[in-house]
Amino acid sequence: xxxxxxxxxxxxxxxxxxxxxxxxxxxxxxxxxxxxxxxxxxxxxxxxxxxxxxxxxxxxxxxxxxxxxxxxxxxxxxxxxxxxxxxxxxxxxxxxxxxxxxxxxxxxxxxxxxxxxxxxxxxxxxxxxxxxxxx
Numbered sequence: 001x002x003x004x005x006x007x008x009x010x011x012x013x014x015x016x017x018x019x020x021x022x023x024x025x026x027x028x029x030x031x032x033x034x035x036x037x038x039x040x041x042x043x044x045x046x047x048x049x050x051x052x053x054x055x056x057x058x059x060x061x062x063x064x065x066x067x068x069x070x071x072x073x074x075x076x077x078x079x080x081x082x083x084x085x086x087x088x089x090x091x092x093x094x095x096x097x098x099x100x101x102x103x104x105x106x107x108x109x110x111x112x113x114x115x116x117x118x119x120x121x122x123x124x125x126x127x128x129x130x131x132x133x134x135x
Contacts (some may be wrong), residue, residue, distance in 0.1 A: 011044045023049035036067045045074045053077060058094045059084035065093050074101035084112040
């Protein structure tokens with residue numbers, strides 16, 4: 001019975017570099033789907049796929065902002081973020097997610113429908129986040 005509880009997955013057997021290379025070939029939504037395979041993959045994949053999440057584009061129908069799998073994949077390794085939402089509430093929800101997941105090392109945040117933010121750290125540390133629209 002104990003053997004069943006401690007069964008190794010392919011992620012445990014293969015070297016880190018190989019697993020990392022495999023996940024670098026996936027797109028982000030597929031990576032999130034892989035996290036549904038089992039509890040071990042749910043916990044391990046964000047560690048192996050860290051390079052995949054350095055740049056994130058949030059757009060409608062690509063990610064559910066309330067998805068716990070997405071939140072597990074975000075963190076200080078995220079360097080660039082593009083937000084492609086029209087609705088202010090979606091932009092605010094995305095900025096809130098970035099703040100909650102400690103994406104505090106961002107080099108740039110852009111919104112396809114507004115002016116780019118040059119210094120994202122200032123905005124993420126502040127509750128007073130401003131989004132400017134292009135005309």
